[in-house]
Amino acid sequence: MSHCLNPNCQIPQNPDWNIYCQNCGSKLLLKDRYRPLNLIGQGGFGRTFLAIDEDKPSKPYCVIKQFFPASQGTNNISKAAELFEKEATRLDELGRHSQIPELMAHFIQDGRQYLVQEFIAGQNLGQALEIEGPYNEEKIKALLNNLLPVLQFIHSHNVIHRDIKPDNIIRRQNSNSQLVLVDFGAAKYALGTALLKTGTTIGTPEYTAPEQNRGKAVFASDLYSLGVTCLHLLTNVSPFELFDVGDGTWVWRRYLKSNSVSEQLGYVLDKLVENAINRRYQSVYEVIKTLNANTQVNLTHIQDQTAIQTPEVTPKPLATQTWKCLHTLTSHQKWVCSVAFSPDDNIVASGSEDETVKLWQVDSGREILTMFGHSGYVNSVAFSRDGKILASGSEDKTIRLWEVKTGKLLCILGDWSLGEYFGHSKGVTAIAFSPDGKILASASKDNNIKIWRLGDDIYEPSYGKVIMTLTGHSRPVRAVAFSPDGKILASGSEDNTIKLWDLNLGNAVQTLCNYYQGIHYIYAVAFSCDGKTLVSGGRDRNIKIWQIDQGEILKTLEGHSRDICAIAFSPQGDIIASGSEDETIKIWHWETGQQIANLEGHLKYVNSVTFSQDGKSLASGSSDNTIKIWQQE
Secondary structure (H helix, E strand, O other), X not given: OEEOOOOOOOOOEEOOOOOEOOOOOOEOOEOOOEEEEEEEEEOOOEEEEEEEEOOOOOOOEEEEEEEOOOOOOHHHHHHHHHHHHHHHHHHHHHOOOOOOOOEEEEEEEOOEEEEEEEOOOEEEHHHHHHHHOOOOHHHHHXXXXXXXXXXXXXXXXXXXXXXXXXXXXXXXXXXXXXXXXXXXXXXXXXXXXXXXXXXXXXXXXXXXXXXXXXXXXXXXXXXXXXXXXHHHHHHOOOHHHHEEOOOOEEOHHHHOOOOOOOHHHHHHHHHHOOOOHHHOOOOHHHHHHHHOOOOOOOOOOOOOOOOOOOOOOOOOOOOOOOEEEEEEEOOOOOOEEEEEEOOOOOEEEEEEOOOOEEEEEOOOOOEEEEEXXXXXXXXXXXXXXXXXXXXXXXXXXXXXXXXXXXXXEEEEEOOXXXXXXXXXXXXXXXXXXXXXXXXXXXXXXOOOEEEEEOOOOOOOOOOOOEEEEEOOOOOOEEEEEEOOOOOEEEEEEOOOOEEXXXXXXXXXXXXXXXXXXXXXXXXXXXXXXXXOEEEEEEOOOOEEEEEOOOOEEEEEXXXXXXXXXEEEEOOOOOEEEEEEOOOEEEEEEOOOOOEEEEEEOOOOOEEEEEEOOOOOEEEEEEOOOOEEEEEEO
């Protein structure tokens, strides 16, 4: 059903195909793309709707917030309108973090303000508490380690949330660990002398710090609210009852039942909820350091706000590069998902949502061949080492091997018709040939990676057989890449991790996760030429360069404004290319991390980028149904 947004409509329910309300005639779609489904919340100053984004093929859920003040008085309405506007500003700045809802749109339609933001599927902690009962020490420590880095991220942007409580923390569906902080309607900036000024009292009284109740919120006010949230989750008792007004002390330990708390955690909680600011923790860094004093936790990504920081030396700007678009290839009918150069740089292959694979001549831009056969999106294409075979991975769960010279189908990996089935149970998202060409790796939405045996003779009985299935990711795997020596396979997943697999042992030897900054959905991975570092890109819009032996981030490259869909290293190892949903391709200098070129021309998402062997050409595939061949001038 579609829900009419007109507050005065008497019969707001409509069939889901309607464009206009059948009762009042109001337009049902916001900005011709967001369709409200049903009302999920209503307050004095607005309404919230569950909606879908009809502009995207997957039609994902989203949330529409409508500013609709009831009769509250002119001053109150003016203040509420200001807060609504500020919430959009906060989300736009902070939504790059995977544990904060992303702002998708902010606009006025029919004279009303609207916010459209990412829908977070899952229960809030207040709901979970009612079902599961009080938390134990292990769950409280996990909660703090999960949320404190999010607070650090917010505070580093000079923002105070001001309304941290169980109902504003959502545990993502199908995830037992990742928590999302929502509702930034009460958030405020904390710049310069603003911290000293008395402002409006905002927040939920049960969880609000004393200074915030007096209109003087500081960063430590959020830590107080987080501490009170933990006490409520530990006891399942209202914070009002956990504080003895007569003695002016917290008495939360009286309400513990079988979930006793260690002296260490008790000390942390007591210090979080100190009434006096100067006796309370002053920074996230202090809390995490004390909380994990007896365990090995990497704190390098959490900056101590109280410490004096050594100024960074800014590298000397490098000369920019100029790239021109040599050809735009246009015969695909739907999104281009993947592109690849042949080893001799004469041919570019492309896979598309139109279920075809195409070969193109690089010099002329002429289409050479179109291969039909897949019954689903072609998500990935890759050439064999000798350039004679092209592999294509598809949403139809199979990988097809084609003869490049003729376009002839050689075999299908994961074909049900061959008898006993060892293929993927869901769509194939990415494929990669090993450097020696003897094996092929495939990633899938079934959360697994399969290693297929190849060889020199396609007619050998063992050719195309699964020799290994790598399991360990808890969500779809989106990217795979071989190390230069072929011994290690890297995989990136929607489960927030990158795994490094030893192909001799058949198991994961290392898991890389940017725990404190909360990367979510890894869409692309690529090894450096020496195999010592790995580059990744994903939903957090930043490129991460990992030092593999230490499992640490060496650099973070910032510049894209939307998700990063593709990463490629030049064969010479001196530059990196990244493609993004922001419709651009950026070129980065590898050693310094500086952006040296910005390629514009695609009209929609850039889904794939690949370098030629000489590093002078670049191919890109886009959701605008085109492939572009770029050449360095």
